[in-house]
Each structure stands twice: as structure tokens, then as C-alpha cells.
Amino acid sequence: MTYSIPDEGLAVGHIAELFDGIQGEGVFAGYHHAFIRFAGCSLGCRYCDTEYAQVRDRPLLILRSGRTVVKQIANPVDDTIIARELESLLDTTTSINAISITGGEPLEQPRFLRAVLKSIETFELPVLLETNGVEFENLDQVLDLIDLISADIKLPSTSGRDDLWERHEAFLNAARYKQVAIKMAVDESTQPEEIERAARIIRATTDEAPVFLQPVTDAAGAITISYRHIMDLCDVCAVFNSDVRVMPQIHKILGSP
Ligand code: SF4
Numbered sequence: 460m461t462y463s464i465p466d467e468g469l470a471v472g473h474i475a476e477l478f479d480g481i482q483g484e485g486v487f488a489g490y491h492h493a494f495i496r497f498a499g500c501s502l503g504c505r506y507c508d509t510e511y512a513q514v515r516d517r518p519l520l521i522l523r524s525g526r527t528v529v530k531q532i533a534n535p536v537d538d539t540i541i542a543r544e545l546e547s548l549l550d551t552t553t554s555i556n557a558i559s560i561t562g563g564e565p566l567e568q569p570r571f572l573r574a575v576l577k578s579i580e581t582f583e584l585p586v587l588l589e590t591n592g593v594e595f596e597n598l599d600q601v602l603d604l605i606d607l608i609s610a611d612i613k614l615p616s617t618s619g620r621d622d623l624w625e626r627h628e629a630f631l632n633a634a635r636y637k638q639v640a641i642k643m644a645v646d647e648s649t650q651p652e653e654i655e656r657a658a659r660i661i662r663a664t665t666d667e668a669p670v671f672l673q674p675v676t677d678a679a680g681a682i683t684i685s686y687r688h689i690m691d692l693c694d695v696c697a698v699f700n701s702d703v704r705v706m707p708q709i710h711k712i713l714g715s716p
Contacts, residue, residue, distance in 0.1 A: 470537055470538050470570070470571060470574035471535040471536065471537045471538075471571060472497070472535055472536070472568040472570075472571030472572070472574075472575075473497070473498040473499055473515035473519075473534045473535050473536075473568065474495060474496065474497055474498055474519045474534065474536055474541060475496045475497065475498040475509075475511065475512040475517065475519065475520070475562075475563055476494065476495075476496040476512070476519070476520045476521075476522060477493075477494070477495055477496070477519065477520075477521050477522070477541065477544050477545065477548065478493075478494050478496075478520075478521070478522035478523070478526065478548075479491065479492065479493050479494065479522075479523065479524060479548055479552060479555055480492065480494060480524065480526075480710060480715055481709065481710050481713055481715070482557070482559060482587075482710070483708045483709045483710025483711065483712075483713075483715070484589075484609065484642060484671065484673065484706065484708055484709075484710075485587075485589075485609045485640050485642060485669075485671055485706070486607065486609075486640050486669060487557060487559075487587060487607075488706060488709055489709065490556055490557060491552070491554040491555050491556060492555060492556070492557050492558065492559045492587070493545060493548055493549065493555050493557075493558045493559070493584075494558075494559045494561055495541060495545070495558065495559070495560050495561070495575065495579075496509070496512055496561050496562060496563060497512075497560070497561070497562040497563045497564065497565040497567075497568060497572070498512055498514065498515045498517065498519075498534065498562070498563050499512075499513065499514065499515040499562070499563050499564065499567050499568065500512065500513045500562055500563045500564040500567065500591065501564070501567065502564070502591055502593070502613070502618070502620065502623075503619075504591075504613060504617075504618040504619060504620065505617065505618055505619030505620075506617045506618065506619075506644055506646070506675050508676070508708075508716075509562070509563065512562055512563040513563065515534065516534070517534070518531040518532060518533050518534060519531065519532040519533075519534055519536055521544055521548075523548075523551070524552075526715065526716065530544075532544075537574075538571070538574040538575045538577070538578040539578060541575050541578060541579070542575075542578035542579055542581070545558070545579055545582065546582070549582060555584070556584065556585070557584055557585040557586070557587055558579060558582070558584050558585070558586050558587070559587045559589060560572070560575075560576075560586060560587065560588045560589065560605075561589040562589070562590075562591075564590065564591050564594065565588060565589075565590060566588075566590055566594035566597045566598060566601075567594060567597075569594075569597035569600040569601065570600065572600070572601055573600050573601050573604065576601055576604035576605070577604065580604070585606040585607065586604065586605055586606050586607075587605075587606065587607045587608075587609060588601070588605045588607070588608050588609065589609045590608065590609070590610055590611065590630075591610075591611045591613065592610035592611045592612060592613070592626075592627050592630045592631070592641075593613075593623055593626040593627060593630055594630070595626060595629040595630040595632070595633045598630065598633045598634060599633065602634070602637060605637065606638065607637075607638045607639075607640065608634050608637055608638070608639045608640070609639075609640050609641075609642055610627075610630060610631065610634065610639060610640070610641055610642070611641075611642050611643070611644070612627050612641055612642075612643050612657045612660070612661070613627070613644075614643055614644065614645065614649055614653045614654075614657065615653060616645070616646065616648045616649040616650060616653055617644040617645060617646055617648070617649060617675055618644070624656065624660070627657075627660060628660050628663075628664060631660065631661065631664035631665055631668075632664050634665075635664060635665065635666075639665055639668045640668055640669045640670075640671065641657075641661055641665070641668050641669070641670045641671065642671045642673055643657060643670070643671070643672055643673065644673050644674075644675050645672050645673065645674060645675065645684055645689060645692055646674070646675040646683040646684045647683060647684050647685060647688055649684070649688075649692060651691065651692060651695045654672075654692050654695045654696050655695055655696075655698075655699070657696075658670070658695065658696045658698070658699035658700050659699055661699070661700055662699045662700060667700070667701050667702060668700075668702070669702040669703075669704060670696055670700045670702060670703045670704070671704050671705075671706050672689060672692060672693060672696065672703065672704070672705045672706075673705075673706060673707065673708065674689060674705070674707050676707065676708055676711050680711060682707060689705055693705055
């Protein structure tokens with residue numbers, strides 16, 4: 460089974476949002492980032508906090524701090540539009556220190572993603588790729604333009620998918636020579652066996668990548684896992700991985716969606 464959507468081969472594609480805000484996850488958490496959120500994702504996870512970005516048929520929203528919409532642009536767009544809007548965003552802020560490419564799933568539009576990455580090289584900022592960690596076939600098209608990859612491992616308990624283990628392993632193998640961080644969303648239903656299986660894959664495929672256990676936040680903003688349970692999961696992961704961290708999504712604690 461393949462999860463990739465055929466790419467058009469042109470430097471046009473679908474973007475859901477371009478905005479700035481506090482990076483709420485992973486090794487860059489707490490920094491002010493510019494975000495380019497690609498539209499479209501075919502995984503359909505049970506837990507998804509960006510369902511609006513799973514589809515490609517909405518306009519691109521340009522937002523500013525506080526998530527105020529300042530402009531809408533019809534999709535598809537070309538990479539020069541993204542570079543222009545990003546330049547405008549960077550001109551109005553001083554503390555943005557990196558660009559996060561997120562989604563949706565950016566690697567479902569690999570040629571367009573490459574075009575966007577080439578267009579934004581001029582800003583000379585580190586680029587973080589946030590990905591669901593399954594599109595291994597497309598990763599090599601952009602590896603040279605990415606500084607850090609934040610890859611998910613989708614656990615069956617929180618994603619509803621039990622068919623992605625081999626794709627995650629292939630992805631981490633493909634990313635082996637880049638700086639990688641791993642994220643796993645966990646809740647009270649997450650089983651130690653899932654964590655162990657993921658931890659073994661991470662140990663076999665990465666050079667001691669940091670592993671972030673990320674408690675799922677519900678629609679009301681509440682953490683959906685007990686402190687005791689996440690500590691137990693942390694213990695399981697730490698048997699196989701030397702750098703395990705528990706980190707809630709801090710942008711949500713700060714009031715961002
Ligand atoms: S991979 Fe991410 S964007 Fe896609 S459905 Fe899952 S959580 Fe949502």
C-alpha cells in the first residue's frame with residue numbers, strides 16, 4: 460500500500476497556512492518560528508489536531524501573531540508566493556530564528572516542497588521539517604535542504620494505525636545521516652509494548668536521536684494521560700533510548716490552537 464499522492468511535477472502546490480508563533484514541540488520548543496503548513500495528509504490518524512490541514516481544497520491563510528488572518532490566497536500557489544509572504548512576515552518581526560515546515564504532510568508534495576525550500580534558502584534560517592515519518596520514498600528529494608527532521612512514530616493507541624511500523628523504520632533509515640528527533644503522541648490507552656517496539660526501531664536506525672513522548676491534549680486543553688502512566692512509558696523507552704523526554708505541546712499551554 461502506498462500513501463503518497465502523485466505529485467504534479469510543477470512548482471505549485473497546496474499550503475494551508477503561513478504564520479508565526481512559538482514552536483511548541485521538540486528540540487526547538489520555546490523559540491519563535493515561522494511556520495509553513497502544507498495542506499493534505501492521507502494518514503487520517505484518530506488523534507489529529509490539524510484536521511483542517513488534511514485537505515487541499517481550502518485557501519492559503521496568511522496569519523500573524525495571535526492567529527489573526529491578514530490575507531487569503533487561492534490554492535494552488537507557487538513557491539515564489541510563499542517566499543514573498545515569508546519575507547513580509549520576517550520584515551515585521553525580529554525574534555524569528557527558524558522556519559518550521561509542517562502539515563498536513565509536507566512530503567506528500569515533494570517536488571513542490573523542494574521548490575519552496577529552494578526559494579526560502581535566501582533567508583538563511585535553519586529549516587525544521589515536521590513529518591509523520593512514513594513518506595520515506597520522497598525524503599531524499601529534500602534532505603539536502605533540511606537542517607533537522609522531527610519525525611513522528613504513529614502509535615496504534617493514539618493514531619488508530621497499526622500498519623506503519625515498517626514505513627517508520629524505512630523512513631528513519633532514509634534519514635540516518637541527518638539530525639533527527641522523534642515524537643510519539645501518547646495517552647492513557649498507550650501500551651508499554653507499543654513504546655518498546657518503537658524504541659527498538661529508534662535504537663536500530665538512529666544515532667541516539669532524542670525521543671519526545673508527547674501527551675495528547677484534548678479539545679478542552681486537558682492532558683489525557685496520568686503522570687504515573689507517562690512515567691511508566693518513559694521507563695520502558697529509556698531501556699532502549701538514552702535521550703527520552705516528556706513534553707506537552709507548550710503552544711497549547713500558551714493558548715494557541
Ligand atoms: S499524520 Fe499528522 S496531519 Fe496527518 S492525520 Fe496524522 S496527525 Fe493529522
